[in-house]
Amino acid sequence: xxxxxxxxxxxxxxxxxxxxxxxxxxxxxxxxxxxxxxxxxxxxxxxxxxxxxxxxxxxxxxxxxxxxxxxxxxxxxxxxxxxxxxxxxxxxxxxxxxxxxxxxxxxxxxxxxxxxxxxxxxxxxxxxxxxxxxxxxxxxxxxxxxxxxxxxxxxxxxxxxxxxxxxxxxxxxxxxxxxxxxxxxxxxxxxxxxxxxxxxxxxxxxxxxxxxx
Amino acid sequence: xxxxxxxxxxxxxxxxxxxxxxxxxxxxxxxxxxxxxxxxxxxxxxxxxxxxxxxxxxxxxxxxxxxxxxxxxxxxxxxxxxxxxxxxxxxxxxxxxxxxxxxxxxxxxxxxxxxxxxxxxxxxxxxxxxxxxxxxxxxxxxxxxxxxxxxxxxxxxxxxxxxxxxxxxxxxxxxxxxxxxxxxxxxxxxxxxxxxxxxxxxxxxxxxxxxxx
DNA sequence: CTTCAAAAGTGGCCAGACCACTTTTGGATT
DNA sequence: AATCCAAAAGTGGTCTGGCCACTTTTGAAG
Numbered sequence: 001x002x003x004x005x006x007x008x009x010x011x012x013x014x015x016x017x018x019x020x021x022x023x024x025x026x027x028x029x030x031x032x033x034x035x036x037x038x039x040x041x042x043x044x045x046x047x048x049x050x051x052x053x054x055x056x057x058x059x060x061x062x063x064x065x066x067x068x069x070x071x072x073x074x075x076x077x078x079x080x081x082x083x084x085x086x087x088x089x090x091x092x093x094x095x096x097x098x099x100x101x102x103x104x105x106x107x108x109x110x111x112x113x114x115x116x117x118x119x120x121x122x123x124x125x126x127x128x129x130x131x132x133x134x135x136x137x138x139x140x141x142x143x144x145x146x147x148x149x150x151x152x153x154x155x156x157x158x159x160x161x162x163x164x165x166x167x168x169x170x171x172x173x174x175x176x177x178x179x180x181x182x183x184x185x186x187x188x189x190x191x192x193x194x195x196x197x198x199x200x201x202x203x204x205x206x207x208x209x210x211x212x213x
Numbered sequence: 214x215x216x217x218x219x220x221x222x223x224x225x226x227x228x229x230x231x232x233x234x235x236x237x238x239x240x241x242x243x244x245x246x247x248x249x250x251x252x253x254x255x256x257x258x259x260x261x262x263x264x265x266x267x268x269x270x271x272x273x274x275x276x277x278x279x280x281x282x283x284x285x286x287x288x289x290x291x292x293x294x295x296x297x298x299x300x301x302x303x304x305x306x307x308x309x310x311x312x313x314x315x316x317x318x319x320x321x322x323x324x325x326x327x328x329x330x331x332x333x334x335x336x337x338x339x340x341x342x343x344x345x346x347x348x349x350x351x352x353x354x355x356x357x358x359x360x361x362x363x364x365x366x367x368x369x370x371x372x373x374x375x376x377x378x379x380x381x382x383x384x385x386x387x388x389x390x391x392x393x394x395x396x397x398x399x400x401x402x403x404x405x406x407x408x409x410x411x412x413x414x415x416x417x418x419x420x421x422x423x424x425x426x
Numbered sequence: 427c428t429t430c431a432a433a434a435g436t437g438g439c440c441a442g443a444c445c446a447c448t449t450t451t452g453g454a455t456t
Numbered sequence: 457a458a459t460c461c462a463a464a465a466g467t468g469g470t471c472t473g474g475c476c477a478c479t480t481t482t483g484a485a486g
Contacts (some may be wrong), residue, residue, distance in 0.1 A: 010438075011438090011439095011471065012272070033235065035466075035467055036455070036468070037466090045439080045440085046439055046440040046441070047440080047441085048261050048264070048441090049438085049439060049440080049441095051468090052262075052439095053268075055224055055265040056268055056272040057272075057285045059225075059269040060268075063466095065468065066468080067447055067448080067469070068449080068466085068467055069447085069449080070448095070466085070468075071468080078472095098368055098370070099369060100370040103365050103443060104369060105318060105319065105322045105370065106318065125429095146452070154311050154315060156311035156314075160315065224469090224470095250435090250436080253471095259471040260472085261470070261471070262469085262470060262471080264437090264439095267437095278436095278438095279436090280436080280437055281437065281477070281479035282479055283435085283436060283437075284437080
């Protein structure tokens with residue numbers, strides 16, 4: 001069913017797989033990534049395709065390359081806007097509440113965009129989520145939200161969100177409760193069906209349930 | 214002296230040259246770009262390097278590729294040709310469209326918050342706006358939006374918005390047209406009365422009208 | 427003039443080669 | 457044994473050429 005979205009763009013697929021790999025191997029900022037040749041072999045694709053993906057990530061500032069040494073996961077904060085945000089956060093000018101609310105602004109908008117965009121809803125990434133939700137008894141909250149923002153397609157929004165998510169820390173980067181899992185399932189299902197209101201309602205429910213954690 | 218700034222990466226250099234090419238040849242949004250092979254020859258580099266640059270721009274959403282057809286400048290909103298090149302912030306690595314969309318995310322949320330919050334709606338600031346709209350034949354677009362964001366009460370959101378607004382520049386910091394003025398009046402009125410949907414509808418209308426400016 | 431298959435043009439992807447640079451290695455020197 | 461240094465290995469940077477899949481154009485047959 002997802003044939004048409006799968007047949008395209010190997011280099012985009014590689015970008016996804018790289019993110020998986022970084023997660024699985026727990027590669028931290030500043031640490032070394034596998035070499036191009038190794039990635040090429042491990043992923044079963046040509047080196048040039050790997051390079052296309054890596055160069056894209058480099059232009060996004062997500063990785064650094066050092067000639068003769070290798071590639072490294074970029075230390076965060078290269079973006080002007082991001083720096084400003086960080087300054088604001090460190091100043092503690094207001095409360096965590098504003099950070100949280102602002103983060104949620106981006107999350108809600110992403111949900112709206114996806115729910116209202118025909119071409120975004122049937123993406124294979126959702127399928128993998130549903131499978132995971134079936135198999136696993138829990139799921140990482142931040143991962144779900146990040147995937148949603150990424151899929152919405154606004155890369156600047158993603159950058160802003162990511163910084164805010166980092167600040168939110170372990171209150172976001174944690175496994176869901178059983179109750180939350182059900183809500184998340186409802187939300188994703190609604191998004192996929194294009195039910196914007198239901199999706200947002202589930203999202204609100206999720207965020208409220210989170211308060212008790 | 215500029216040892217460290219010297220262009221080692223060909224693919225980054227190509228990104229720059231593409232920007233020049235688009236400017237010189239006056240290629241507009243939606244129009245076709247030279248083929249990879251032509252670019253390769255014209256820029257005197259290998260096709261694989263050209264592809265690394267192009268794929269990076271694609272991931273950034275600046276160009277679209279259609280298999281068998283060619284590559285096209287991403288058709289964002291129908292801007293005037295004036296500063297298509299400013300769609301690129303090569304150091305900032307973000308596209309104009311994303312900046313605008315992200316800015317609007319914050320604006321819309323502020324409108325929602327105000328419309329749904331009893332204590333925010335009757336604020337005196339709105340009164341002064343209505344007076345001004347009565348007397349003056351026009352009003353500064355940025356001022357209106359800034360006031361809305363400020364009133365919504367999320368200071369972090371305001372900071373983010375302000376940075377984005379600076380970047381948007383004179384397309385935002387300008388006086389409204391007669392048509393816009395009426396829309397703005399409708400929007401403010403709706404907000405004050407708590408009519409969220411109507412307010413957002415007017416906002417959308419405003420932003421769409423802005424495209425023609 | 428219409429039809430439609432072949433050709434041309436284009437992006438997608440891969441394999442191999444060479445270069446420049448850095449790190450590692452292992453033998454020679456002290 | 458410790459040190460030093462040149463060779464080897466590892467890695468990113470780039471180019472060439474090839475093959476495939478897809479779209480548009482072309483030109484000959486009807």
